[in-house]
Amino acid sequence: MRNPPTLLSLTIDSALINFSTISDLSFVPEHILLELFVRTLKAGKLNEKILKLFVATGKEEILSVIESLNIQHILVPVLPTRKLFHDEVDIVIGALQPDLTSFMEQWRPFFSRFHLIIVQDPDLKGELKIPEGFNLNLYTKSDIDKVVGSSSNAISFSGYSCRYFGYLMSRNKYIISIDDDCIPAKNSNGEPIDAISQHIINLTTPATPFFFNTLYDPFCEGADFVRGYPFSLRSGVECGLSCGLWLNLADYDAPTQSLKPDLKNSRYVDAVLTVPARTMLPVSGINISFNNELVGPALLPAFRLAKEGKVRWETVEDIWTGMCVKVVCDHLRLGVKSGLPYVWRQERGNAVESLKKEWEGVKLMEDVVPFFQSVRLSESAVTAEDCVVEIASSVKEHLGPLNPTFAHAAETMVEWIKLWKRLRAN
Amino acid sequence: MSKPATPVAPPLKDELDIVIPTIRNLDFLEMWRPFFQPYHLIIVQDGDPTKTINVPEGFDYELYNRNDINRILGPKASCISFKDSACRCFGFLVSKKKYIFTIDDDCFLESEFGLGSVICMSVNCRDEFSLFAGRGGAGVSFGDLGVNGPREYAKKKFFVYVAKDPSGKEINALAQHIQNLLTPSTPFFFNTLYDPYRDGADFVRGYPFSMREGAPTAVSHGLWLNIPDYDAPTQLVKPLERNTRYVDAVLTIPKGTLFPMCGMNLAFDRELIGPAMYFGLMGDGQPIGRYDDMWAGWCTKVITDHLGLGVKTGLPYIWHSKASNPFVNLKKEYKGIYWQEDIIPFFQSVTLPKESTTVQKCYIELSKMVKEKLGPIDPYFTKLADAMVTWIDAWEEINSPAQSAPAADAKKDGPSSKKK
Numbered sequence: 065m066r067n068p069p070t071l072l073s074l075t076i077d078s079a080l081i082n083f084s085t086i087s088d089l090s091f092v093p094e095h096i097l098l099e100l101f102v103r104t105l106k107a108g109k110l111n112e113k114i115l116k117l118f119v120a121t122g123k124e125e126i127l128s129v130i131e132s133l134n135i136q137h138i139l140v141p142v143l144p145t146r147k148l149f150h151d152e153v154d155i156v157i158g159a160l161q162p163d164l165t166s167f168m169e170q171w172r173p174f175f176s177r178f179h180l181i182i183v184q185d186p187d188l189k190g191e192l193k194i195p196e197g198f199n200l201n202l203y204t205k206s207d208i209d210k211v212v213g214s215s216s217n218a219i220s221f222s223g224y225s226c227r228y229f230g231y232l233m234s235r236n237k238y239i240i241s242i243d244d245d246c247i248p249a250k251n252s253n254g255e256p257i258d259a260i261s262q263h264i265i266n267l268t269t270p271a272t273p274f275f276f277n278t279l280y281d282p283f284c285e286g287a288d289f290v291r292g293y294p295f296s297l298r299s300g301v302e303c304g305l306s307c308g309l310w311l312n313l314a315d316y317d318a319p320t321q322s323l324k325p326d327l328k329n330s331r332y333v334d335a336v337l338t339v340p341a342r343t344m345l346p347v348s349g350i351n352i353s354f355n356n357e358l359v360g361p362a363l364l365p366a367f368r369l370a371k372e373g374k375v376r377w378e379t380v381e382d383i384w385t386g387m388c389v390k391v392v393c394d395h396l397r398l399g400v401k402s403g404l405p406y407v408w409r410q411e412r413g414n415a416v417e418s419l420k421k422e423w424e425g426v427k428l429m430e431d432v433v434p435f436f437q438s439v440r441l442s443e444s445a446v447t448a449e450d451c452v453v454e455i456a457s458s459v460k461e462h463l464g465p466l467n468p469t470f471a472h473a474a475e476t477m478v479e480w481i482k483l484w485k486r487l488r489a490n
Numbered sequence: 491m492s493k494p495a496t497p498v499a500p501p502l503k504d505e506l507d508i509v510i511p512t513i514r515n516l517d518f519l520e521m522w523r524p525f526f527q528p529y530h531l532i533i534v535q536d537g538d539p540t541k542t543i544n545v546p547e548g549f550d551y552e553l554y555n556r557n558d559i560n561r562i563l564g565p566k567a568s569c570i571s572f573k574d575s576a577c578r579c580f581g582f583l584v585s586k587k588k589y590i591f592t593i594d595d596d597c598f599l600e601s602e603f604g605l606g607s608v609i610c611m612s613v614n615c616r617d618e619f620s621l622f623a624g625r626g627g628a629g630v631s632f633g634d635l636g637v638n639g640p641r642e643y644a645k646k647k648f649f650v651y652v653a654k655d656p657s658g659k660e661i662n663a664l665a666q667h668i669q670n671l672l673t674p675s676t677p678f679f680f681n682t683l684y685d686p687y688r689d690g691a692d693f694v695r696g697y698p699f700s701m702r703e704g705a706p707t708a709v710s711h712g713l714w715l716n717i718p719d720y721d722a723p724t725q726l727v728k729p730l731e732r733n734t735r736y737v738d739a740v741l742t743i744p745k746g747t748l749f750p751m752c753g754m755n756l757a758f759d760r761e762l763i764g765p766a767m768y769f770g771l772m773g774d775g776q777p778i779g780r781y782d783d784m785w786a787g788w789c790t791k792v793i794t795d796h797l798g799l800g801v802k803t804g805l806p807y808i809w810h811s812k813a814s815n816p817f818v819n820l821k822k823e824y825k826g827i828y829w830q831e832d833i834i835p836f837f838q839s840v841t842l843p844k845e846s847t848t849v850q851k852c853y854i855e856l857s858k859m860v861k862e863k864l865g866p867i868d869p870y871f872t873k874l875a876d877a878m879v880t881w882i883d884a885w886e887e888i889n890s891p892a893q894s895a896p897a898a899d900a901k902k903d904g905p906s907s908k909k910k
Binding site for chain 2: 275276277278279280286287288289290291292293294295296297307309314315316317319320324327329330331332333334335339340341342343344345346347348376377380383386402426429430432433437
């Protein structure tokens with residue numbers, strides 16, 4: 065015959081069931097406390113709150129059991145009290161190097177809450193090394209070929225352009241993209257800076273492109289619109305694009321960096337500002353984010369140099385794309401911000417070598433910039449897709465004759481929009 | 491007052507005038523002494539001309555009161571405001587130098603040299619005042635606070651007001667303005683690393699080389715820590731907000747973009763843009779106040795855009811110590827808040843004719859447009875347009891080649907008091 069349950073075990077059972085009503089265990093004799101603890105563990109009911117109750121008793125035996133079992137508090141990250149956005153954000157990384165371990169580990173505290181899209185440069189052979197524990201989708205050459213098919217032989221996703229495939233695959237509202245040779249920058253206390261949060265803040269607060277605010281971003285803590293700023297313009301407009309900056313290796317071109325090999329950016333400028341309407345800027349793809357719903361189609365791979373390489377010094381595709389986006393934003397009355405966040409860009413490549421290989425980009429800018437400064441879109445262009453098509457047509461007409469790179473860019477832009485629409489229709 | 495450890499060589503000593511409008515006394519000049527003493531000051535005394543303004547010893551200055559203004563300009567004096575810091579533009583008119591730096595009398599620099607500036611910076615904090623004055627408050631010494639003196643205490647407490655260059659050296663606001671004015675601007679294409687001519691920066695990838703020479707800089711617009719330059723409604727809503735963010739950047743305001751120019755901490759090249767720096771009709775007898783610098787800024791920006799000149803904003807910061815009364819400000823600004831909704835679109839759509847190749851010509855054209863487009867809003871603008879013309883007339887008269895001859899009637903055109 066089985067022994068009937070003891071009064072003690074019944075008490076402990078009851079305690080387990082009613083733990084939520086217990087706020088103090090210090091009166092419980094130690095040997096009973098131990099039993100309770102073991103039974104809690106067995107029942108799988110040990111959580112933060114209950115652990116605290118046991119620890120609060122201060123009883124030596126309990127504490128040494130906890131220690132010997134190596135039970136640790138889980139540090140829950142302090143989440144911002146504002147809306148989290150983590151299900152509306154995609155972080156898209158173009159992988160140009162085979163081992164992403166160090167990159168991902170350094171960004172882990174800031175990436176871990178979000179969904180990642182990693183696209184492997186189709187020219188990069190072999191399998192990517194990616195650490196565990198991320199919520200991600202990985203796309204490789206075979207995926208690109210499958211999705212894009214043969215209808216877009218004009219579009220190349222090689223090199224830095226591989227990230228645009230990630231943009232194509234994303235169904236989220238906000239996209240953040242950082243080069244795989246950048247790590248979190250550190251603030252003056254030596255703590256890593258959360259570039260992701262800052263990009264989200266930039267994209268989700270209004271921009272002020274129609275009048276310059278001398279105290280920079282009026283929507284950040286401790287700042288506001290200054291005297292003389294028209295009240296009718298103070299609600300601002302939506303932000304379409306946010307351009308971050310870089311400490312250490314700044315995004316200089318090859319001639320500049322060759323001339324000043326020791327020029328490193330150590331100046332942390334604590335500001336975000338809206339780049340005024342109709343003002344063009346060189347948008348660097350190294351550290352950017354954008355509102356995919358508003359301007360997604362304009363983030364496109366089109367401007368490929370004949371000798372484009374795998375270091376930024378040997379490309380200008382992002383500068384081209386950035387100017388397309390700025391024209392689109394100006395036309396659709398959206399804002400483009402520049403400034404924070406900073407990332408730390410690591411040394412890679414050799415400016416002098418790049419200069420030997422590639423200087424065409426520098427030359428072509430002389431035509432690109434005046435073109436974008438003067439292009440105007442029609443009233444009927446009301447979406448980003450419409451705008452891109454009009455820009456492409458203007459490129460073909462005005463720049464096409466100057467250099468085949470331009471003519472090719474115009475074609476690619478048109479193909480891109482077709483591809484974009486086709487994929488969105490499914 | 492202690493002497494600087496390393497002598498500060500004053501740049502542009504003989505080419506720059508410092509213009510200060512005042513209605514109070516000039517004690518604040520003591521704080522500026524190490525930086526201002528090498529320069530020539532033009533003090534424009536507003537308000538009652540019979541009151542004697544005491545200028546501290548040892549400064550090289552000219553002082554003009556209302557009587558002087560009337561005497562020198564005759565009937566044209568009507569364009570100079572009364573009972574408003576807008577009167578400062580009279581100082582711009584009579585200056586003979588290439589560069590002007592203008593500042594308000596409640597603005598301070600970080601001084602390397604002493605307790606005086608530290609007292610001023612803490613004027614808002616009554617409980618700290620006695621500490622700074624050296625009396626130690628309730629028997630507390632600076633050693634107890636873990637600092638070696640009032641200046642270090644102030645640095646730790648008000649941690650972001652020192653202007654330093656990349657090597658860590660403190661530079662003064664005046665030197666920064668001069669550097670801003672002497673290096674080119676980049677109004678035609680935005681540089682994401684801000685001023686490429688600063689140490690430690692350059693043009694970024696994608697910036698066309700043909701644009702890297704930049705444009706001559708006409709205006710350097712500095713900023714303010716502590717009391718920010720907010721309008722009355724914002725002041726009323728956020729009376730305690732202080733600007734503690736030191737943004738280590740100088741940047742060019744792009745061509746085609748307007749901005750609110752504040753006259754508290756401003757420097758400009760008088761030869762390039764002087765005639766556009768007219769601060770309008772404000773104060774006594776006028777329906778509007780606190781829009782003097784705004785008006786000058788909008789006119790100036792339109793003209794600099796037209797003439798291919800640059801306007802920079804950002805560093806240097808000065809410490810703005812006194813918050814003006816928001817209710818008084820509201821009364822002054824009230825009309826302006828409504829009018830600016832029409833004024834801004836007006837300036838944004840102004841195109842100056844190709845034939846306007848000088849600042850004066852541009853300004854006269856602008857005055858015609860003001861009369862035509864803004865006149866219908868309120869008769870004030872018609873008066874203002876006329877005053878703009880009067881200003882240019884006065885400018886031409888005072889600054890014509892005949893005036894620079896030493897044999898000119900010094901008594902008639904001179905200030906009421908001068909000191910060397």
